[in-house]
Amino acid sequence: MSEGLGVFDAQLRLVSWNRKFQDFIGLGDVALQAGTPHETLFTHALTPKDTSLSRILARVRTTIEAASNGESHSINCELPDGRAIRFSAAPLLGGGVAAVYSNITEQNQRETDLARRVHERTAALQLSENRLNIIANEVSAGIAHVDKNMQFSYVNTRFARAYGLRPEDFIGKPCSAILAPETLGKSNHFFEQTRRGAAVDFAMTVRLPDGRDKEIRTFLRPEQPSRGEVIGFFLLSIDMTRQKAANAALLQSQKMDALGRLSSGISHDFNNLLTVILGNLTPLADRLDQPDLNEEFLAPAIAAARRGSDLTRRLLSLARKQPIDPQPVTTDDILDGLVKLLRPTIPETIEISAQSATDLPLVFVDLAQLEMALFNLAVNARDAIGASGTIELRQDVVFLSPTEAEPDRLASGHFLRLQVIDSGEGMTEDSRERIFEPFYTSKDDGAGYGLGLSMVYMFVKQSNGAIRVESKRGFGSTFTILIPAVDASDLPEADTGESPGTQLLSAQERPVTLLVDDDADVRRVLRRQLVDEGYPVIEAANAQDALDLLQHMSEIRLLISDIAMPGGMSGLDLACEVLKGPSRVGILLMTGQATPPDQSCLGVKLPILRKPFDPALLQQAIKQVLKISGEDT
Structure with missing residues (x-):
């Protein structure tokens, strides 16, 4: 057997043993006798010089003696040669003690290996759990x-x-x-x-x-x-809140882009038509000496044509094609001025108030367009209230964190916040989602184009801002405009360049004028307006013909040209050629197109008239170009 075994009687005298037990107690070369008292046995065994073994045998003897008192005992220890052993002693029935010695070196190694693996796997599981917690929490x-x-x-x-x-x-x-x-x-x-x-x-x-x-x-x-x-x-x-908001913003942008392409495609021809219509109806109304006929037929036609012009302008504005003129401004007094403007148009039963915070930031915005946007929102609030209620106008500064700014695709930072709050009937969820769509309106038929809020939306986007609406049926609405605050050091430098018109001296007589437009009806209207003011007029149907005339007629001192023309040469190209030459010709451009022309090729900024325009605006533009004093007109 692999264990050492020793049996002692009630007086702890050795009764039987095996060789492994004899070797264990260090008496492998001694002829043991049955009946040897355990004291003698261990006294002999405790004599070796190896003190560590002596201490082990002393513990063995104590274990046997304890077992003789009826208690089982077991000890684990390591021998000097590195073996691990377990020595157990148990009382026998009728008296006596059975002692067993076992070599547990391999068992201990297995247990050590098992404990190590358990520890490693526990650590790995803990690490994996920690990683999963980090992932789950982040x-x-x-x-x-x-x-x-x-x-x-x-x-x-x-x-x-x-x-x-x-x-x-x-x-x-x-x-x-x-x-x-x-x-x-x-x-x-x-x-x-x-x-x-x-x-x-x-x-x-x-x-x-x-x-x-x-x-x-x-x-x-x-x-x-x-x-x-x-x-x-x-x-x-x-x-999904931010993603839904971003998708809605993208969809709105796509709608506006589609509208922009449509508006841009028709604006030139449509504005030319309006120029002809207004250019003929307006002087006819001035010359017709029949007030009843004028009021019954001409005045409504002129008003309708002007509404068509306004509608085109609104469409171009929606499509981001109508240019804005942003300037660094503060808005300290804008709400008080708006209240004064709105008060006459709002019933006495509706209370309107304004509240502005102090230390408002500088913003880079077209102030006139901002006032119009707030005016549109206030008028919509008035219409939503009905008989009685309140309209509150507020402005302050707010900081948006990256998380708060992301749904509107804004950069984190400080913003001027303008709010229009009403106590009206509020909106349904469907109306709230569609409120900024072009031509969408909840008003009665004929009460509006459905473009007011769309224009507000596009102006805010052009100003690098955002507009938000909070509304619930029966609880009123809150429109919030956010405009980025700017630092004065980050603003673009003001344009100090002069118009080519300043090259000309003041004229006592109306200069010979070259009128260039590919539309004969437009030329006819504008020629009549110029001739009525005393300008000698020469016409050209395209830019190349105009250039030939300029090269052969030095008397021409004023050029009025459309920008978009057939023949491969535009009005801008014509202006560029004129500016290269030695002659001092005043240049006035006009356009019915949606997209503001790029004048970078000219090196200067020329005045541009947007069709349709009335005679007074034409004369004002010519005065700007030629610097004619008011007394000379």
Whole structure:
């Protein structure tokens, strides 16, 4: 056998033993006799010079003596040669002690190896768990586990933060104690499907404890061990609010881009038509000495043509084709001025007030367009209120974090915040989503174009800002405009270049004028307006003919040219050629196109008239070019 065995009688005298036991106590070369008292046995064995072995044998002797008193004892120790042993002593029935020595070196090694593997695997599992916790807590989704009793057994940090709690606050809590009744009511159907083993995905609006509404997409996956019973499910929720807002902004941008392409394509021809119509009807109305006929027929036609011009301008503005003139401004007094402007148009039963914070930031914006945008919002607020209510105009400065700025594709930073708040009837969700669409209106038929809010939207976008609307049926509406604050050191330098018109001296007589336009009807109207003011006029149907005339007629001192013309040479090309020459010719451009022309090739900025325009505006532009004093006109 592999163990050493020794048996002692009640007086602890050696009765039987085997060779391994004799070797163990260090008496392998001694002829042992039965009946040898254990004192004698161990006294002899304790004589070796190896003190470490002597200490071990002393513990063995003590163990045998303890066993003789009826108690089993066992000790583990290591021999000087490195072997690990276990020595056990147990009392025998009828008296006596049985002592067993075992070599447990291999067993200890196996246990050590097992303990090491357990430790390594435990550490690896702990590391893996820590990594999973980091991933689960940092991923941009709420994660939870719900057991079969519909109680939370795990939630990650993001899930807990959405409810203003810590993850440990969820453990053991039923879903009904955490989720809002409305949210739970919408989700229960999907929860039950998952508890029956189905994988479910769904989207819904969730009301958080702080009152915010979030668009959430949720993925449910059952926890279903191999035996088939569902013991719970995993829940992963992704906040889609910002993505939905970004998609809506992209869709709106695409709509505006489509409208822009349409508007740009028709604007030139349409404005030429309006120029001809207004250019003929207006002088006819001035010369017709029949007031009744004038009021009955001409005045409505002229008004309709002007509305058509205004409609074109609005369309171009929506399409980002109507240029704005941003300047560094402060808006300290804008709301007070707006209240004074609005008060006469608002019933006495509607209270309007303005509130401005101090230390408002500098913004780079077209102030006139900003006033018009606020005016449009206020007028819409008036219409939404009806008989009585309140309109509040507010402005202050606000800081947007990256998270707050992202839905509107803004950069984080400080913004001027302007708000128009009304106590009107509010909007439905469908109206709120479509409110900035061109031609969409909730007013009665004929009460508007449906372009006012679309124009506000596009102006704000052109100003690198954002507009938000909060509204609920029966609770009024809040429109918020955000314009980026700017530092004075970041503003572009003012353009100090002079128009080529300043090259000319003041004229006592009307100069010979070259009128260039490919539309004969437009030329006819403009020629009449110029001749009526005393200008000698020469006409050209294209830029190349005009250039030939300029080269052969030095008397020409004023050039009025359309920009877009056939023949491969535009009005800008013509102006460029004129500026290269020695002659001092005043240049006035006109256009019916949507896109502002690029004048970089000229090296200077020329005045441009946008069709249709009336005679007074034409004369004002000519005066700017020629610097003719008011007395000379």
